[in-house]
Amino acid sequence: MQTSICKVVIALIFMLNIISLPVFSVTVSLSSNNALTEASLTQSYEIDRSTDLRVQTCLGEGTIKQTLWAAGQGDNKISQSLSKGDQSAYSTISSEGCFGLNSNTLATGTMLDLCTSLGASGETRSLLSGSTGSSFATQEAWTLDGSLTSNQALIVRCDKVRADQSTGIIGALGYSLGRSALKDKEAVVTGGLNGLGTVFSQMTAIASDEVRASGEIKSISLDSKSYSTTKATSAQGETYSYLSSRDGLHSTLAANANEHVGVQQNIAAEDGIMAYASARDRTGFLSLAEEGSIASGSILASTDGRPCINKELTGDTQSIVLQAAPLAGAELFALPLHSSTRPSSIIDNDNIEHIFVRGGDGSLWDNKGGDWYSLGGYFNLNPSAVKDGNGNIHIFVQGGDLGLWDRKLTSTIGGDWTNLGGQITSSPSAVIEPAYPSWIAIAVKGTDNSLWIRNLYTTTMTAGSWSNMGGYIKGDPFLVASNDGSNYVYALVRGGDDGLWVNKAQSGPTIASSVGWYGFGNSLSSDLGGAIEPVSNGFLKVAGRGSDNALWMCDIDLVASPNGEIEYAWSSLGGIITSNPYVAFDTSGNIHTFARGSDNGLWDNKGIWESGVYEHNWHSLGGIITSDPKPLMNTNMGQIDIAAQGGDGALWINRMNPNYPADFNWYGLGGIIT
Numbered sequence: 001m002q003t004s005i006c007k008v009v010i011a012l013i014f015m016l017n018i019i020s021l022p023v024f025s026v027t028v029s030l031s032s033n034n035a036l037t038e039a040s041l042t043q044s045y046e047i048d049r050s051t052d053l054r055v056q057t058c059l060g061e062g063t064i065k066q067t068l069w070a071a072g073q074g075d076n077k078i079s080q081s082l083s084k085g086d087q088s089a090y091s092t093i094s095s096e097g098c099f100g101l102n103s104n105t106l107a108t109g110t111m112l113d114l115c116t117s118l119g120a121s122g123e124t125r126s127l128l129s130g131s132t133g134s135s136f137a138t139q140e141a142w143t144l145d146g147s148l149t150s151n152q153a154l155i156v157r158c159d160k161v162r163a164d165q166s167t168g169i170i171g172a173l174g175y176s177l178g179r180s181a182l183k184d185k186e187a188v189v190t191g192g193l194n195g196l197g198t199v200f201s202q203m204t205a206i207a208s209d210e211v212r213a214s215g216e217i218k219s220i221s222l223d224s225k226s227y228s229t230t231k232a233t234s235a236q237g238e239t240y241s242y243l244s245s246r247d248g249l250h251s252t253l254a255a256n257a258n259e260h261v262g263v264q265q266n267i268a269a270e271d272g273i274m275a276y277a278s279a280r281d282r283t284g285f286l287s288l289a290e291e292g293s294i295a296s297g298s299i300l301a302s303t304d305g306r307p308c309i310n311k312e313l314t315g316d317t318q319s320i321v322l323q324a325a326p327l328a329g330a331e332l333f334a335l336p337l338h339s340s341t342r343p344s345s346i347i348d349n350d351n352i353e354h355i356f357v358r359g360g361d362g363s364l365w366d367n368k369g370g371d372w373y374s375l376g377g378y379f380n381l382n383p384s385a386v387k388d389g390n391g392n393i394h395i396f397v398q399g400g401d402l403g404l405w406d407r408k409l410t411s412t413i414g415g416d417w418t419n420l421g422g423q424i425t426s427s428p429s430a431v432i433e434p435a436y437p438s439w440i441a442i443a444v445k446g447t448d449n450s451l452w453i454r455n456l457y458t459t460t461m462t463a464g465s466w467s468n469m470g471g472y473i474k475g476d477p478f479l480v481a482s483n484d485g486s487n488y489v490y491a492l493v494r495g496g497d498d499g500l501w502v503n504k505a506q507s508g509p510t511i512a513s514s515v516g517w518y519g520f521g522n523s524l525s526s527d528l529g530g531a532i533e534p535v536s537n538g539f540l541k542v543a544g545r546g547s548d549n550a551l552w553m554c555d556i557d558l559v560a561s562p563n564g565e566i567e568y569a570w571s572s573l574g575g576i577i578t579s580n581p582y583v584a585f586d587t588s589g590n591i592h593t594f595a596r597g598s599d600n601g602l603w604d605n606k607g608i609w610e611s612g613v614y615e616h617n618w619h620s621l622g623g624i625i626t627s628d629p630k631p632l633m634n635t636n637m638g639q640i641d642i643a644a645q646g647g648d649g650a651l652w653i654n655r656m657n658p659n660y661p662a663d664f665n666w667y668g669l670g671g672i673i674t
Contacts, residue, residue: 026044027043029041031064032059032061038062039063039083039107043078043079045077048073048075051071052069065106066104067104068104068105073098074096075095076094079091080092082114087111087131087132087156087157089129089130090130092125093127095123095124095125098121098122099121100118100120101118102117103116112155113155114153115151116153117151119149121146121147124142126152128154128163130163131156136161136179137154137179137205138179139154139164139179139205140175142175143169143171143174145172146171146172147168148167149168150165150168161180163204163206164203167203168198168199169192169193169199172193172648173648174199175190176190176192176199178215179213180213184234185232185233186233186257187211187231188229188231188232189203189205189215190230190330191215191251192227193221193227194224195221195222195370197219201215210257211256211257214254215252217249218250220248221249224246224370225245226245227328228253228265229241231263233261234261236303237280237307238261238278239262239303240277240278241264241278242274242277242327243274245270245273247272248268250267251267252265260302262301262302264300265277267298269296271293271294272370274291275299276290279301279302279309284306284307286301286309288309288311289321289322290311291320292316292318293315293316294315297313297315298312324374326371327372343356343627344357344383344385345385345643347634347636351636353368353369353632354366354368355643355651356375356385357651364376364383376407377397377407377417378399379397379400382427382476383395383396384427388437389437392415394430394456394458395409396428398426398428403419403424404420406420406461420456420464422466424452425446426445426475426476427476429444432481433455433508434481434483434507436507438458439455439508443478443479443491445476449472449473449496450469450470451493451503453466453479453505453507454466454467455508457509469491469512471493471501471517473495474495474496475494475526480492480530480532482532484538488515490505490558491503494524494526494527499520499521499523499524500522501519502542504518518566522546522554524552525549526577526580526581528542528544528580530583531585532558533589539555539556541555541556541583542556543581545577545579549577550574550577551581551595552572555571573605573618576597578595578597578598578600579625579628580595581594582594582630583631587633587658588658590606590607590614592605592606592631592640594631597620600625600647601621601623601624602642603619604619604621605618606658623644624646625646625652627645637655641656642656650668651668652666652668653666654667655667
């Protein structure tokens, strides 16, 4: 009689909610006990009205057995929590598209058993975890967009927890992860996509008197990189291995965390390969990094007595030096949800593109050639990157203390954070000072709302001073360096009157000094972007959004009267833009102004240089972006790379042929950026 009453009550609750609401939320709790133990099951359903849900439950003395079927579309989330004594099992399935789910739950006097079989499209997450005492094991699968099929199983006994999964993902961004833990010991295996592609995985995680995780990853990346990682940690040490590829990847993984820890990857990969391993204990630290276009063999890292790395690779890989470990995209996807940001990009001396963003954890992240690296720190607003005369990259940010900070980055991802002082209220803008490649000028808005410029001697990182340029500015300043042989820098700002103002400053090894402020009018509703024409060096082009939300451009003749009145002219380029605009010149001398349109897509206003004037036209570059677009002329590839945050919160690149704006492709680089 108790079993049948429960069934009737559940059915009645579902019926009432279906009638009254398009989406309903229900929580149901069941329990059963005997003289020795009590088992309980709590279920939470957040179900779209279109979803078909059926549940069959059988209660016995101290046992619960349940089968659940669900199919539908829209937003759905189903969670189950099963417990008995100090044993517990938990699962949660969430989907924003079509999905089908079959789940079986069992609690007996000796074990807990929870299995799920899921097929879904759209953003989907499937998580299964269990614990007994201090032992823990979990399996997780997630995709942002595409299809996901996953079978996950969990068994919890008094002395052991085991979790298994078999998962396939076809789409843009996704990963599968297996983890086991016992007190301070942990073993993790991961495989996933940093962009569009496919990944298939089988994983096992076991926690008993030892901690183990193993798996097999097969993946193909279409527009960025796929990866596999394994990690083992204990109080005695840590071992880690990472493999990524721009094409095909096949890896078998193993991680063990006992008195000593060890990881191993048996690999076969093609194109753009990065292989990394590290081992650390109380006696020292070892790391290995290899790059190449084809590789097979194995990498083993362990701390059995001392840190040890064994490499048996065949192919064309070569050793490189890294001072930061490449990280699985899964670590970024687990960060807090996104908000709008502006990436900053640059090409290093090895012709590799770096894109710097603020991660969901508030720290600095570098996407170097498709692999993610954490550069630490904590900062606000947007980063600004520039390369000094020695080939080192400097990324300037507003720190958590509101001071200006510089993360110096060498070709090996080394370098440190340097506090440059000050109290700033804007994102910084930095340029190499003309005629002094070892000096950098950085423009910011101070707490007094005036313009400040700080110069920095990059060879020693100890010389440089702050200079107050005065004025009253709104938003972020934008700094442009002269290219006519003079040593001037120009700060473009929106003044308190919403007009365009330019501060001309003398830069160099001594403290920067203001030559003068020049007002150019208009009524603007954005920060400014600009560049000096390569065709005629004396003209500064400044782009901004007008009060009518159209793109406006100001042509300023810097040469006409350098110490007096400067000639200028405004022109409306039309359109409706919803971001700050950014300017780039291509190798043909044509100007491109990039902005987000009213459709949230990326747009390019291209001006072709003909007979002494620019002929402008708008070109749609598609996509859905939620940040300012940051262009970079990639002369190595003859393309313009425009970095932006996508609607999914991840980093995306639009790679465009500047001679034919309709010739472009979007590339997803993963991550969660803020």
